[in-house]
Amino acid sequence: MLPDQQFLRIPGPTPIPPSVQRAMNQPMIGHRDQETKELLHSISPKLKSVFGTNQNVLMLAGSGTAGLEAAVLNAVHPGDDVLVIVTGAFGDRFAQICTEHDIATHRYDVEWGEAVNPGSIEEYLKKHPHIKAVFATLCETSTGVLNPVKELARLIRQHSDTLFIVDGVSGVGGADVKMDEWGIDVLITGSQKAMMLPPGLTFAAVSERAWKVMEANTRPSFYFDLTKYRDQLENDATPFTPALSLLYGLKHVTELIEQEGLQEVFSRHRQMMNMIRAAFKAHDIPLLTSDEAASPTVTAMKPDDFDPDTLRKVLKNEFKLTVAGGQKHLKGHIFRIGHMGYCSQADILQTISMIEVGLRTIGKPVELGKGISAAQETILTGGS
Amino acid sequence: MLPDQQFLRIPGPTPIPPSVQRAMNQPMIGHRDQETKELLHSISPKLKSVFGTNQNVLMLAGSGTAGLEAAVLNAVHPGDDVLVIVTGAFGDRFAQICTEHDIATHRYDVEWGEAVNPGSIEEYLKKHPHIKAVFATLCETSTGVLNPVKELARLIRQHSDTLFIVDGVSGVGGADVKMDEWGIDVLITGSQKAMMLPPGLTFAAVSERAWKVMEANTRPSFYFDLTKYRDQLENDATPFTPALSLLYGLKHVTELIEQEGLQEVFSRHRQMMNMIRAAFKAHDIPLLTSDEAASPTVTAMKPDDFDPDTLRKVLKNEFKLTVAGGQKHLKGHIFRIGHMGYCSQADILQTISMIEVGLRTIGKPVELGKGISAAQETILTGGS
Numbered sequence: 001m002l003p004d005q006q007f008l009r010i011p012g013p014t015p016i017p018p019s020v021q022r023a024m025n026q027p028m029i030g031h032r033d034q035e036t037k038e039l040l041h042s043i044s045p046k047l048k049s050v051f052g053t054n055q056n057v058l059m060l061a062g063s064g065t066a067g068l069e070a071a072v073l074n075a076v077h078p079g080d081d082v083l084v085i086v087t088g089a090f091g092d093r094f095a096q097i098c099t100e101h102d103i104a105t106h107r108y109d110v111e112w113g114e115a116v117n118p119g120s121i122e123e124y125l126k127k128h129p130h131i132k133a134v135f136a137t138l139c140e141t142s143t144g145v146l147n148p149v150k151e152l153a154r155l156i157r158q159h160s161d162t163l164f165i166v167d168g169v170s171g172v173g174g175a176d177v178k179m180d181e182w183g184i185d186v187l188i189t190g191s192q193k194a195m196m197l198p199p200g201l202t203f204a205a206v207s208e209r210a211w212k213v214m215e216a217n218t219r220p221s222f223y224f225d226l227t228k229y230r231d232q233l234e235n236d237a238t239p240f241t242p243a244l245s246l247l248y249g250l251k252h253v254t255e256l257i258e259q260e261g262l263q264e265v266f267s268r269h270r271q272m273m274n275m276i277r278a279a280f281k282a283h284d285i286p287l288l289t290s291d292e293a294a295s296p297t298v299t300a301m302k303p304d305d306f307d308p309d310t311l312r313k314v315l316k317n318e319f320k321l322t323v324a325g326g327q328k329h330l331k332g333h334i335f336r337i338g339h340m341g342y343c344s345q346a347d348i349l350q351t352i353s354m355i356e357v358g359l360r361t362i363g364k365p366v367e368l369g370k371g372i373s374a375a376q377e378t379i380l381t382g383g384s
Numbered sequence: 385m386l387p388d389q390q391f392l393r394i395p396g397p398t399p400i401p402p403s404v405q406r407a408m409n410q411p412m413i414g415h416r417d418q419e420t421k422e423l424l425h426s427i428s429p430k431l432k433s434v435f436g437t438n439q440n441v442l443m444l445a446g447s448g449t450a451g452l453e454a455a456v457l458n459a460v461h462p463g464d465d466v467l468v469i470v471t472g473a474f475g476d477r478f479a480q481i482c483t484e485h486d487i488a489t490h491r492y493d494v495e496w497g498e499a500v501n502p503g504s505i506e507e508y509l510k511k512h513p514h515i516k517a518v519f520a521t522l523c524e525t526s527t528g529v530l531n532p533v534k535e536l537a538r539l540i541r542q543h544s545d546t547l548f549i550v551d552g553v554s555g556v557g558g559a560d561v562k563m564d565e566w567g568i569d570v571l572i573t574g575s576q577k578a579m580m581l582p583p584g585l586t587f588a589a590v591s592e593r594a595w596k597v598m599e600a601n602t603r604p605s606f607y608f609d610l611t612k613y614r615d616q617l618e619n620d621a622t623p624f625t626p627a628l629s630l631l632y633g634l635k636h637v638t639e640l641i642e643q644e645g646l647q648e649v650f651s652r653h654r655q656m657m658n659m660i661r662a663a664f665k666a667h668d669i670p671l672l673t674s675d676e677a678a679s680p681t682v683t684a685m686k687p688d689d690f691d692p693d694t695l696r697k698v699l700k701n702e703f704k705l706t707v708a709g710g711q712k713h714l715k716g717h718i719f720r721i722g723h724m725g726y727c728s729q730a731d732i733l734q735t736i737s738m739i740e741v742g743l744r745t746i747g748k749p750v751e752l753g754k755g756i757s758a759a760q761e762t763i764l765t766g767g768s
Contacts, residue, residue: 001644001728002644002652002726002727002728003401003403003640003643003644004401004402004403004404004640004726005401005726005728005730007730017387017388017389018388018402019387019388020388025409256387256388259387260385260386260387268386319728319729319730321730342386342388342389343386344385344386344389344703345703346389346391346703346705346734346737346738347734349733349734349737349738349741350730350731350733350734350737353730353733353734353737353756353760354730354733356760357733357760357763357764360760360764361764367757368753368756368757368760368761368764369752369753369754369756369757369760370753370757371753372737372752372753372756372757373751373752373753373754373756376737376740376741376744376752376753377752379741380741380744380745380752
């Protein structure tokens with residue numbers, strides 16, 4: 001095995017583009033100096049287009065979970081009832097955050113591997129008109145499901161003034177999302193997924209409607225008070241010390257996205273998803289999600305005749321290829337490939353080639369090259 | 385196309401391991417300071433094993449060609465006749481250097497794509513006993529031929545006191561070479577091939593026998609005077625300012641080689657060669673060299689039904705995959721894949737996958753996955 005080579009194909013953290021690594025490699029500057037203001041000023045407009053919003057996108061030093069908790073703390077008034085749509089481990093985390101803060105939390109649980117049916121949420125809200133906020137996951141990292149957030153937003157908006165709060169952590173930057181046009185009230189993501197950065201930065205964008213709710217909120221919160229971030233960002237500043245090297249990297253990431261073109265970025269992610277799905281279908285290895293519910297950033301396989309964790313071990317030992325296992329009750333039953341951010345069609349061809357060798361190594365008599373050729377056909381026919 | 389991603393599969397320069405990039409990224413030090421002495425002192429013993437010699441391996445700031453010229457200038461006395469074995473563009477370069485310095489140069493030309501037959505050199509030397517030095521190429525980068533240097537050394541040594549001088553530029557570090565045991569008198573290489581470094585450093589190791597010839601040489605030479613490098617290196621120093629960042633990187637490279645194990649490094653290179661050869665054989669795309677003459681570091685294909693340069697253009701445009709074309713009269717007739725240094729079996733699977741897609745794109749109706757599966761089989765059967 002070649003030292004110093006590894007293939008990270010988990011759904012985050014994801015590989016960092018070399019030029020982003022270089023961009024982060026800069027001397028520290030004063031976080032109240034003009035250089036920091038200029039850095040924030042140059043990033044801000046470019047982030048808006050990734051989020052599909054005219055709102056400023058707030059940046060907090062913290063993991064994605066910090067962003068989720070900030071959304072809860074700011075958007076939910078004491079005494080409010082909320083609905084959390086749980087389609088996997090990260091929906092479950094949103095619910096945990098709410099219950100931790102003694103919020104009256106209604107769960108709408110969906111079988112893991114399936115997307116939520118928007119009609120059923122509409123029904124639920126009709127029966128429970130006092131719900132003040134609905135929490136959903138754009139891409140459920142634990143299952144590779146892309147929830148129908150656009151349709152959810154439309155239905156929620158049509159029938160109530162309930163806030164719609166979306167965890168976009170493994171979606172934003174890889175999956176198309178139009179916050180303003182669709183009617184999302186709060187959209188959160190993290191730096192270490194499709195945003196091609198190390199972990200440590202979380203992003204939140206907030207609608208005008210949600211700002212009104214947040215401004216009136218009496219729930220105590222200091223570091224997570226999003227109005228502070230909003231007010232400071234209007235002057236190209238942050239309320240607390242920002243993660244400066246990540247901001248250097250972020251500036252370069254937004255330039256890379258602009259260079260490739262945002263629609264091209266989304267199309268590349270869809271093509272990688274189609275390549276992986278075609279490859280495993282060719283090998284009759286079941287996919288956890290249907291084509292309709294599939295995320296462009298994460299794909300989960302649920303094999304019925306081999307142990308996914310044995311395969312993962314072989315891939316790690318033979319090739320230093322890391323793919324993810326299952327979480328919670330899916331542990332030991334699925335394996336997941338992350339294909340977002342700094343990941344190309346060529347990387348997917350390589351990943352599938354290694355997995356085919358790994359499958360043979362663990363004794364599954366797959367026909368070598370069969371999955372690859374299905375993925376190659378996807379490129380040639382332009383499937384995205 | 386993903387910005388900031390490229391696949392460099394030419395026979396040098398080759399990709400740099402990320403940890404080597406980091407190792408080079410150090411502040412400058414004084415080239416006469418203790419730190420530089422310690423750097424040279426730590427590198428020296430590890431280089432010896434890569435060259436298969438007990439001699440100190442000299443390091444000059446310069447390209448591989450600088451090393452070749454230094455060998456000529458030091459080893460050939462004014463008035464000497466030399467024999468240059470030319471099996472491709474780099475054998476030809478050795479001959480050019482000799483004629484540039486008005487050396488009586490005998491050429492032994494071999495059809496490009498074939499290895500030299502050692503018996504014919506033995507015959508030649510019997511007929512021309514006044515030849516003082518034989519120049520040969522270990523791996524002929526322009527054709528992917530590995531010449532039988534061990535057998536050449538044995539025959540030359542058996543029949544004369546002629547010096548045997550070997551250009552190891554795209555071989556050393558990827559192909560097994562035992563300078564002392566085989567009886568090579570001068571072995572040269574460069575930093576940018578199997579040594580996993582940027583260009584800018586050339587290496588030369590010299591046998592006791594060759595040192596005697598060099599010491600007695602009256603040919604004028606200043607920067608290229610190898611005895612200066614030898615004498616200084618005995619005190620962990622260099623006669624002229626060394627390429628310090630490359631030395632930082634080199635120290636780390638020798639550690640990476642030690643970590644993988646030298647025999648493992650050679651075996652990885654042979655397996656990559658076998659994978660590529662199996663893949664193109666599966667597609668009936670002719671290889672330029674026979675299996676017997678094949679180099680573990682470079683492979684050339686000579687297609688008979690498509691234009692290799694059209695394929696190269698498509699690979700570059702579609703995937704940012706760079707493979708090399710032909711040189712001199714092979715230009716437009718072959719394409720070459722470099723598979724040395726920081727390159728793994730997984731990288732070869734990826735390269736072949738992309739080439740299959742490229743072949744279909746230029747209209748050659750290859751069966752997708754066929755070459756890949758042949759390469760995958762090579763891994764599974766452990767072919768190295």
